[in-house]
Amino acid sequence: MPEVSRRKLLGWTALAPLAGAAAFTAGGAAVEAAEQAAEAQRPTTSERARQRIQHQHLPNVPLLTHEGKQVRFYDDLIKGKIVTLNFFYTRCDEICPGVTANLAQVQKLLGADVGSKLFMYSFSLKPEEDDVATIRKYRSLFHAGPGWTFLTGKPADMEQIRRGIGFQYPDPAIDRDKTQHIGNVRYGNEPLMLWAACPGLANASYLAESISWMLRPETNRIQKS
Amino acid sequence: MYYNVFGERVSRRRFKQMCDAAKNRRELIAAGLTGRRDLFKMGLLTAGGALVAKRGLSARAWGQVDPSITAKQSSGANANTGTNQNCVPGNQTASPPTKPFLDPLPIMPLTRRVAALSPTPTLNPNTGAGEVRAAAFQAPIINPNAFPVVPGILYNIHQRQFTARQTSDTTLPVQTLWGFDDGTGARSPGPTYQAFYGKPQLTRNINSLPPVTQVNNTGFGMPSVTTHLHNAHNPSESDGNPCDFYTAGHFCDQYYPNVLAGFNSDHASTFGDVNEALSTLWYHDHRVDFTSQNTYKGLAGFYCLFNQFDTGDSSTGFHLPDFPQFDIPLLFADRVYDPTTGDLVFDLFNLDGILGDKFLVNGMIQPFLNVQPRRYRFRLLDTGPSRFYEFFLTNLQSTGTTNPFWLIGTDGNLIPHPVQVQSVRIGPAERVDVIIDFSKFAGKTLYLENRLNQLNGQGPAAVDSQVAAQNATATECSGVLNSNQPAILAAGAGNLVLQFRVSSVPCTDDSVDPATNPSFYRLPSTNAPPRVVRTFKFDRLNGQWSINGQFMDCNTFRFAVQQNSVEQWLLTNLTGDWTHPVHIHLEEHQILSRNRVAPTVPADLGRKDVTQLHPNERALLFFRFRDWLGKYPIHCHNVVHEDHAMMALWHVVQQGDEILVP
Secondary structure, eight states: OOHHHHHHHHHHHHHHHHHHHHHHHSOHHHHHHHHHHHHHHSOOHHHHHHHHHHHHHOOOOEEEETTOOEEEIIIIIITTOEEEEEEEOTTOOSSHHHHHHHHHHHHHHHGGGBTTTEEEEEEESOTTTOOHHHHHHHHHHTTOOTTEEEEEOOHHHHHHHHHHTTOOOSSHHHHHOGGGOOOEEEEEETTTTEEEEEETTSOHHHHHHHHHHHHOTTOOBOOOO | OEEOTTSOEEOHHHHHHHHHHHHHHHHHHHTTOOSHHHHHHTTOBOTTSOBSSSTTOOOTGGGGOOHHHHHHSOTTGGGGSSOOSSOOOTTOOOOOOOOSSOSBOOOOOBOOOBSOOSSOOOSSOOGGGTBOOSSOOSHHHHOTTTSOSSOSEEEEEEEEEEEEOSOSOTTSOOEEEEEEESSSOEESSOOBEEEETTOOEEEEEEEOSOOSOTTTOOSOOOSOBOEEEETOOOOGGGSOOTTOBBOTTOEEEEEEOOOOTTTTTTTGGGTSOGGGOOOEEEEEEOOTTTHHHHHHTTOEEEEEEEOSSSOSOTTSTTOOOOTTTTEEEEEEEEEEEOTTTOOEEOOTTOSSOOOOSEEEETTEESOEEEEOSSEEEEEEEEOOSSOOEEEEEEOGGGTTSOOOEEEEEETTEEEEEEEEESEEEEOTTOEEEEEEEGGGGTTOEEEEEEOBOEEETTEESSOOOTTOOTTOOOSSOOSSSOTTOOSBOOTTSSEEEEEEEEOOSOOOOOSOOGGGOOOOOOOOOOOSOOSEEEEEEEEEETTEEEETTBOOOTTOEEEEEETTEEEEEEEEEOSSSOOEEEEESSSOEEEEEETTBOOOSHHHHSEESEEEEOTTEEEEEEEEEOSOOEEEEEEESSHHHHHTTOEEEEEEESSOOOOSOO
């Protein structure tokens, strides 16, 4: 939880009983003042929403980048950023190479925005097989440019991210089968709380266009017939 | 390791609780102990409403008890209401408990017309003034006399953010929503259009949502819009295509000709085929990738279309109950609220489908409606996002008795004759028109109860026909707790979504009695040979929703339909787990067969714009694509699937192609 929000939340929680006590002892004006004070301390709907998304979906677990740098998922990768998220594993010969190659195309199409305004992240689904050296090698196979980071970590932490961003099946048996893993690419603008997803195997130019809505949410669009 | 039905890891203790809850439910249902009074009598329920011996029972039914009982509960008894231990989507926890039936059913006002629009609508898009429209209006080009560029009926509608309560139970705070404002204030559901065949109209949809900033966002919703008029036989530039969207400060003039299909093709002499007259349509946001969020936030409303037969006046035409007094649109939506703050929550990270544990009708959680002991027409609309319903009329005082009513319409159309039914099933985006006769229930309290058992976004827990026997066992379900799930829950054990309080004061009723078997429209022939039979496979590939193995792409038309031609489309769903409510724009269809068998259930017999495609099913549909040119989509209307690319664009052109598997 961000420091400021925690303070605000605590402030509000602490004041709430006072407001209640005031109702019995003081007149309307005091109650109103206390309520106003409480309200001023209370996180806004937007702040609450952002916290909720973070708590439920974006765990702040430690990870290792393909360069061996230690980072935290929420604080370092997501907070305040426009991002794409997907899962892969290096020995995956079904869907992963297609999605990763597609994302390489997407990175080219998005150009200089990647690494400056937008950050692409690919997470290992089998961290027990994919150490830093392995994912670095894998990343270079696809000529991934700067701004596209491959990540691994402890299996439990990777699993927490995967479930957090909803890349799971309702049927646990299918969910355990990694060859059937979710091939979607999440795209999002964390501060604006805009999140959606595209299939990783979708047309690369359309994938790039969809992701660019996070950079330029004020876009109008017309499809000519 | 233990998992819940969503595949999420849960603690051993939680898992045991869930199993106990399911077991208890099964035992109670098997014992026929489904009513609250039964439980009370058995000593299983305290006066406070808590379960004594059977702790952990799913509390769904207890959230919706008779207010006379609720009133007797001591404070704190509320803890047992409204929670829903098993049916909570994604990572969400259950919504806070709320008291049911506190609020009267909101009746949406009729959309207010305006005398003029400034700037005046133009044939070609007025881009200089901020209009975002794909092409010139087709209707005035085809027939400027019937369809003047500025028709006689005009609406000026803003999409706006506003705040409202969704229950007067203060457990939930005031919510920040998006709605439609016709000049009388933003509301959700939006105001109801009262439209007439032969009277074209134009709606200026203006995006006045707040610009996207951190301060304004409540956690979901994309403030760029495109408003689709669902089921209308509309020209493509006014259809509200998902790929044409615009941000705050821009608008789109949408021309609604209100014309019968065939007016410029196979029924030109009669200006269209009256047998394809539409009644119940709806409008909603259709912004690609964000439709689920934007409609969840409130961007939906009704569009009721009348003609010389379906007049809205019980003294004329088909003599159906008077609109809007005895002809009432009901918009169903299920929602989740944050357990601590009570804020409306949308699960942004869900790929499968979202279920809510609070049931809203016309924007209020579990409202009540005072009715007279007479016939009413209700237009039921399931706005999803992902829930299917099977509605029964329940009297909690005698749950063993079935209370039949009359089905008169499926999706937009009246069916040839009323059919008496015990229940109606609808999926996301579907509509049914029904007539309920309350004259036998004077002085009583009844409920519209959803008894369909659905556990997750996959669709109903057990896939049975709509006349499924109660407690029929499932074959299609997967997951830890889903084995042997009943398709239909016992009476009183489902979701009581709307309470009818029937007055005991006698009244007159000159509306048609469905028991006299009145005739409405005839179904058009489906004998015409198709120019092409296309196949669409609805599938899931590594969690990616697909149609024929491909994904939504706003820049590609997958196939070209020839203007004024007949086609058959074979929709197939071989996934075995998922039900997809498939919607096709522009033209309605008739279902020729399901798995090569002609349909039998009443809901399949009429004309449709959404067909529920059940697991392991192939549905063959008959279409005539007439009158208009341009682009339209086919998509799954489980809006979570739709937003994750289960959609394809196609277009109508003068010379169509023959791509069999687009």
